[in-house]
Amino acid sequence: MKLTKTFLMAAAVAALPALGMAQEAEVPAAVPTDVVFILNSLLFLVGGFLVFFMAAGFAMLEAGLVRSKNVTMQLTKNVALFSLAAIFYYLIGYNLMYPLGDWAIDGVFSALFPAVGVLEAVGVDAAGADDYSYASTGSDFFFQLMFCAATASIVSGAVAERIKLWPFLVFTIILTSIIYPLQASWSWGGGFLSEAGFSDFAGSSIVHSVGGWAALMGAIILGPRIGKYKGGQVHPIPGSNLALATLGTFILWLGWFGFNGGSQLAMGSVGDVADVSRIFSNTNTAAAGGAVAALILTQILYRKPDLTMVLNGALAGLVSITAEPLAPTLGQATIIGAVGGVIVVFAVPMLDKLKIDDVVGAIPVHLFAGIWGTLVVVWTNSDASLGTQLYGIGAIGGFTIIASGVVWMVLKGLMGIRVSEEDEVNGLDMSEMGMEAYPEFSKG
Helix, strand or coil, X not given: CHHHHHHHHHHHHHHHHHHHHHHHCCCCCCCCHHHHHHHHHXXXXXXXXXXXXXXXXXXXXXXXXXXXXXXXXHHHHHHHHHHHHHHHHHHHHHHHHCCCCCEEECCCEECXXXXXXXXXXXXXXXXXXXXXCCCCHHHHHHHHHHHHHHHHHHHHHHCCCCECHHHHHHHHHHHHHHHHHHHHXXXXXXXXXXXXXXXXXCCHHHHHHHHHHHHHHHHHHHCCCCCCEECCEECCCCCCCHHHHHHHHHHHHHHHHHHHHHHHCCCCCHHHHHHHHHHHHHHHHHHHHHHHHHHHHHHHHHCCCCHHXXXXXXXXXXXXXXXXXXXXXXXXXXXXXXHHHHHHHHHHXXXXXXXXCCCCCHHHHHHHXXXXXXXXXXXXXXXXXXXXXXXXXXXXXXXXXXXXXXXXXXXXXXXXXXXXXXXXXXXXXXXXXXXXXXXXXXXX
């Protein structure tokens, strides 16, 4: 026993220097700049490919919520819009969105084409072996492109089942190369909304409401589908595959972790990684809150739960938390998402009363919940003010309404944007594409 006590005392004395070293190590050494560069670039790349997977989510959601005779058309639109966004965001949009001090009109409009080819010209080798920037230019471009493409995907579902393919794709080019990047430069490119203190962490307004406003103008100018509003009544038009719609929702839910988490824009410190983790948790619980709120509310209102409302409730919760996914507690994030779910349940029939035909519910989810999410930032972020948030919503909304409305009207006059009544009745798969998604069920 005595020998044991002696051994323990000796071990304790020997450990004292190590304990001192552990205390000194509580203050971490500075992370090497190359490691910060690597980690930040990795966050952009991982977040970017998660947001890219949202393109599959939009495609599956829309394919499930349109009728079987229009599925091929929706899938084609989703592949084409992403591909066009990738090209035109590179040619025009990226430079327009990030003027880097090169403004044609200070804080409002950048000089076009200031640095086409920037991805090829800027990199570690060009900067010098010991001169690392914040993150690789390619990773930043890749990440930001995914947000741009998502904006166009929002429009696709709302105007489904009656729009011509090529006018829609022309609109996509203008939306992704000019409309979206220009207004995004006002906040994320250091423009006048940024200077005013407008706060939109990952884009409830900058991304989602812009897609929603553009979709709203398109739906109004196109008009409703044949038979949707007849005899003063609303006639529901069920989708072809709710299993696909549910899969699409879960894919979007997954992609949103990259959407919001990647918007931290840094992963080079313990604090950054902790913040990304918090963002993931808040994003997830907001979606859950939106889904549960829609589930309960539709049970109360309609005596049976409505799956499509539950799916859109989850998406509305995600949109709602996007403007500020870091500051809220888990409880606050759940409430924010739940309110988004409630908004969807009431907004869908409101649009029907106005005879605005939104096939997939994109306008309630992305526009209305996007506005809510931008406003509720002031609840959890003490640096935000309600007046500034309203100012930002008004500036972004006003610009998008005018710009997208003009583009839709010009396309209507020059090309015509709506298919003929016969083609709409027969389905866009055959009239626009010449092939069917489900040929064995051609009368679907």
